[in-house]
Amino acid sequence: MPTPSLASLPIRRLTLRDLTACADLSEDRGWPREEHKWGLLLAAGKGYGIDDPDGGLVTACVVTEYGPREQPVLAAVGMVLVAERHARRGVGRRLMRHIVSAMGTTPLTLHATPFGRPLYEELGFKVTGRAEMLRGHFVPTGDRAEVATRAATAEDLPSVVRLDEEVFGADRTHIVTRLPAFADQLRVAEEGGRIIGYAAAWPNMDTHVVGPLIARDTATAEALLASLAARTDRPLRTDIDVRHEELLSWAKARGLASVASNAVMTYGITELPGDWSRRFAPVTVAAA
Numbered sequence: 001m002p003t004p005s006l007a008s009l010p011i012r013r014l015t016l017r018d019l020t021a022c023a024d025l026s027e028d029r030g031w032p033r034e035e036h037k038w039g040l041l042l043a044a045g046k047g048y049g050i051d052d053p054d055g056g057l058v059t060a061c062v063v064t065e066y067g068p069r070e071q072p073v074l075a076a077v078g079m080v081l082v083a084e085r086h087a088r089r090g091v092g093r094r095l096m097r098h099i100v101s102a103m104g105t106t107p108l109t110l111h112a113t114p115f116g117r118p119l120y121e122e123l124g125f126k127v128t129g130r131a132e133m134l135r136g137h138f139v140p141t142g143d144r145a146e147v148a149t150r151a152a153t154a155e156d157l158p159s160v161v162r163l164d165e166e167v168f169g170a171d172r173t174h175i176v177t178r179l180p181a182f183a184d185q186l187r188v189a190e191e192g193g194r195i196i197g198y199a200a201a202w203p204n205m206d207t208h209v210v211g212p213l214i215a216r217d218t219a220t221a222e223a224l225l226a227s228l229a230a231r232t233d234r235p236l237r238t239d240i241d242v243r244h245e246e247l248l249s250w251a252k253a254r255g256l257a258s259v260a261s262n263a264v265m266t267y268g269i270t271e272l273p274g275d276w277s278r279r280f281a282p283v284t285v286a287a288a
Contacts, residue, residue: 077110160195218247
């Protein structure tokens, strides 16, 4: 029997049953397998992919929607991957066109590598910001933090969800309520009994990724990041909005080095909702 053409292979919804195939696809492209992250994204978002007749996946991506379920106000596209053997044959473009069509009038956002950016621009995405990826072992200075932090408790979750929605500009309950199980650490910053920031550190291969990082100001963000670093021996990784120059300088002075820069792109809106001045880092660039 002849092998069906790539253009005729159907795009289908992925589920948690496809987690291993998604991780295999990551590995095929030289990315880490990141099964823990794939698990969160496939559970909280919608996966899309094309099955390879020879086994595995031709391509995959995940879309995470925010806001009311019946009418999301924003959707983040991430983990857009095409198997090496099928690369440069228009598969990624076809999948992204399907996503744009499927999401209708819902605004989209994504973090684009320099390699992927031309495709997204061709589809109508515009660069609206930039994030700098930092990685390294955090070196504490011994200075006492200006802001008090502590481990989050179950009782904190409603307050954290409210703060997150206020800062992010859309309801992320389905992500935030998964953080206690997904992350190794979830900490809050507090002032006068009121939560003014929160951050998580979750395991990703040999690192701990810091995200989300939501804070009233830079001093609060610094206190949260330092408190997470003090409780792990792993290198930290995080993606900081480049407008937060003070936090970037502070982190670099404490051992974190810039390893990459991604363009933040949007489709259907000119800027992201919410308050960027208190949004320092995403949960993951794959979910904005």
